[in-house]
Each structure stands twice: as structure tokens, then as C-alpha cells.
Amino acid sequence: MLIIIHLLLMFAASLCLLAGVGLARFGRKRKFWLRGHKNLNSAGGILLTAGGVMAFVNIILTGSDHLAELHHRIGFIALMLTFLTVFLGFYSLKASNKSVFRAVHRWSGRLxxxxxxxxxxLGLSMIGIF
Ligand code: HEM
Ligand code: HEM
Known part of the structure; x- marks a missing residue:
């Protein structure tokens, strides 16, 4: 059950994050792009965290090992990169050397x-969908 919730949360997170990145990439002429980008990506970050917690708890409940498979490790890297990107996004709005933080944000935001x-x-292939 927790893994179904994990899957649904990760799908929802991916949709929010891809829409947020799409807005920054292709919708920059719109006045609301930064607000939309910030809100969609913050929501994506929260959903991704909740999905990660579900997987983490499921691993504990089933007595398996953490980060044992490729999906788990790539998923963990994705979570860390997303946290970093959200942090850099907010920080770059008020940092004194904005251009450096924005450049790093753009790169971590692509990765x-x-x-x-x-x-x-990899997650979908674990359940035989790919
Ligand atoms: C954005 C996409 C996803 C991310 C970032 C992600 C992240 C993670 C992480 C970090 C873990 C390991 C947790 C730990 O070691 O404590 C994990 C486990 C797992 N994930 Fe995902 N996941 C994603 C999508 C999916 C999808 C679509 C499925 C398909 C059902 C899936 C199925 C699983 C399964 C079966 C486990 C192992 C749980 C267990 O052994 O109890 N994941 N995921
Ligand atoms: C995981 C979440 C996020 C991702 C993946 C992401 C990704 C990106 C990407 C790819 C760009 C560059 C678009 C381009 O020109 O090609 C960008 C630009 C930007 N993002 Fe984000 N972003 C995220 C969260 C945020 C947040 C939370 C904020 C603000 C609070 C933010 C603020 C900005 C700003 C100000 C720019 C313009 C930077 C510049 O070109 O000078 N981002 N983001």
C-alpha cells in the first residue's frame, strides 16, 4: 500500500516539477512565470519529500536494506538535487551575488x-511496467 502511495506522490511531484521547469524555460515572457515556477516547484519538492518518506518507511516495515537497488540510489540522488535546487532558487532571490547562485540553480535545475x-x-521497471 505504501508503495502505491509512493508511486502516486512521485508521479504528482514529477508533473509539478516538469511544469515548473517548463515555465522557466519556455514561459519567461509571461508576467507570472517566477511566481508559477516558485509555487509549482515548491509543491513538487514537498510531494517528492512525502514520496521519499513513504519509500523509506516501507523499507523499514518490510525489513529490507536502504539504498540497496539502483532505483533507490538514483531516487536518493534525485531527492538531494531537488532539495539543493529549491534552496538555491530561494537563496538566489536575495543573495548579494545573485548571478553565481542563479547559474548554479539553472544547472542543478536541469540535472x-x-x-x-x-x-x-527504474521504479516503473521494478514493477514490470517498462
Ligand atoms: C521521482 C520518482 C521516484 C523517486 C525520486 C523515488 C525514490 C525512491 C527512494 C529514495 C527509494 C529508497 C528508499 C530507501 O532506501 O529508504 C525508493 C524505493 C522504492 N521505490 Fe521509488 N522513487 C520514484 C518513483 C518510483 C516509482 C514510479 C515506483 C513504482 C512503483 C517506485 C517504486 C519503489 C519501490 C518498489 C521501492 C522499494 C521499496 C521497498 O523495498 O520497500 N518508485 N524510491
Ligand atoms: C526543484 C525545483 C526547481 C527546479 C528543478 C528549477 C529549475 C530551473 C531551471 C531549469 C531554470 C532555468 C530555465 C532556463 O532559463 O533555462 C530556473 C530558473 C530560475 N529559477 Fe528555478 N527551479 C526550481 C525551484 C525554484 C524556486 C523554489 C525558485 C525561487 C524561489 C526558483 C527561482 C528561479 C529563478 C529566479 C530563475 C531564473 C534564473 C536566471 O535565469 O537568472 N526556482 N529554475
């Missing part, structure tokens, strides 16, 4: 969706 899509594909 994190790649890691998320890889984790999603």
Missing part, C-alpha cells in the same frame, strides 16, 4: 529533472 525521470523509469 534534478533528469535524475527524477531516471528514478521514475
Amino acid at each position: 534534478s529533472p533528469i535524475a527524477i525521470l531516471a528514478a521514475l523509469t
Whole structure:
């Protein structure tokens, strides 16, 4: 059951994050792009965290090992990259050297969706969908 919730939360998180990144990439001419980007990606980060907690608890309840499979490790990297990206996004709004933090944010913001899509594909292949 927890793994079904994990899957649903991760799907919802991926949709929010991809929409948020799409807005930053292709919707920059719209006035609301930054608000939309911030809200969609913050919601995505929260859903991703909740999904990660479900997987973590499921591993404990089933007595398996943490980070034992490739999906688990790529998923963990995706979570860490997403936390870093959200932090850099907020920090870059008020940092004195904004351009450096924004450049790092743009790069971690490209890597994190790649890691998320890889984790999603590996997760779906674990249950025989791919
Ligand atoms: C954004 C996508 C995803 C991320 C970031 C992610 C992340 C994780 C992480 C970090 C773990 C390991 C937890 C630990 O070692 O304590 C895990 C476990 C797991 N995930 Fe995912 N996941 C994602 C999508 C999926 C999908 C789509 C499925 C398909 C059902 C799935 C199925 C599983 C399963 C079966 C486990 C092992 C749970 C266990 O052995 O009790 N994941 N995931
Ligand atoms: C995991 C969450 C996030 C991801 C994956 C992400 C990803 C990205 C990407 C890929 C870009 C560059 C778009 C382009 O021009 O190609 C970008 C730009 C930006 N993001 Fe995010 N972002 C996230 C969260 C946030 C948050 C929470 C904020 C603010 C609170 C934020 C603020 C910004 C700003 C200000 C820019 C413009 C940077 C510049 O070009 O100078 N981001 N983001």
C-alpha cells in the first residue's frame, strides 16, 4: 500500500516539477512565470519529500536494506538535487551575488529533472511496467 502511495506522490511531484521547469524555460515572457515556477516547484519538492518518506518507511516495515537497488540510489540522488535546487532558487532571490547562485540553480535545475525521470523509469521497471 505504501508503495502505491509512493508511486502516486512521485508521479504528482514529477508533473509539478516538469511544469515548473517548463515555465522557466519556455514561459519567461509571461508576467507570472517566477511566481508559477516558485509555487509549482515548491509543491513538487514537498510531494517528492512525502514520496521519499513513504519509500523509506516501507523499507523499514518490510525489513529490507536502504539504498540497496539502483532505483533507490538514483531516487536518493534525485531527492538531494531537488532539495539543493529549491534552496538555491530561494537563496538566489536575495543573495548579494545573485548571478553565481542563479547559474548554479539553472544547472542543478536541469540535472534534478533528469535524475527524477531516471528514478521514475527504474521504479516503473521494478514493477514490470517498462
Ligand atoms: C521521482 C520518482 C521516484 C523517486 C525520486 C523515488 C525514490 C525512491 C527512494 C529514495 C527509494 C529508497 C528508499 C530507501 O532506501 O529508504 C525508493 C524505493 C522504492 N521505490 Fe521509488 N522513487 C520514484 C518513483 C518510483 C516509482 C514510479 C515506483 C513504482 C512503483 C517506485 C517504486 C519503489 C519501490 C518498489 C521501492 C522499494 C521499496 C521497498 O523495498 O520497500 N518508485 N524510491
Ligand atoms: C526543484 C525545483 C526547481 C527546479 C528543478 C528549477 C529549475 C530551473 C531551471 C531549469 C531554470 C532555468 C530555465 C532556463 O532559463 O533555462 C530556473 C530558473 C530560475 N529559477 Fe528555478 N527551479 C526550481 C525551484 C525554484 C524556486 C523554489 C525558485 C525561487 C524561489 C526558483 C527561482 C528561479 C529563478 C529566479 C530563475 C531564473 C534564473 C536566471 O535565469 O537568472 N526556482 N529554475
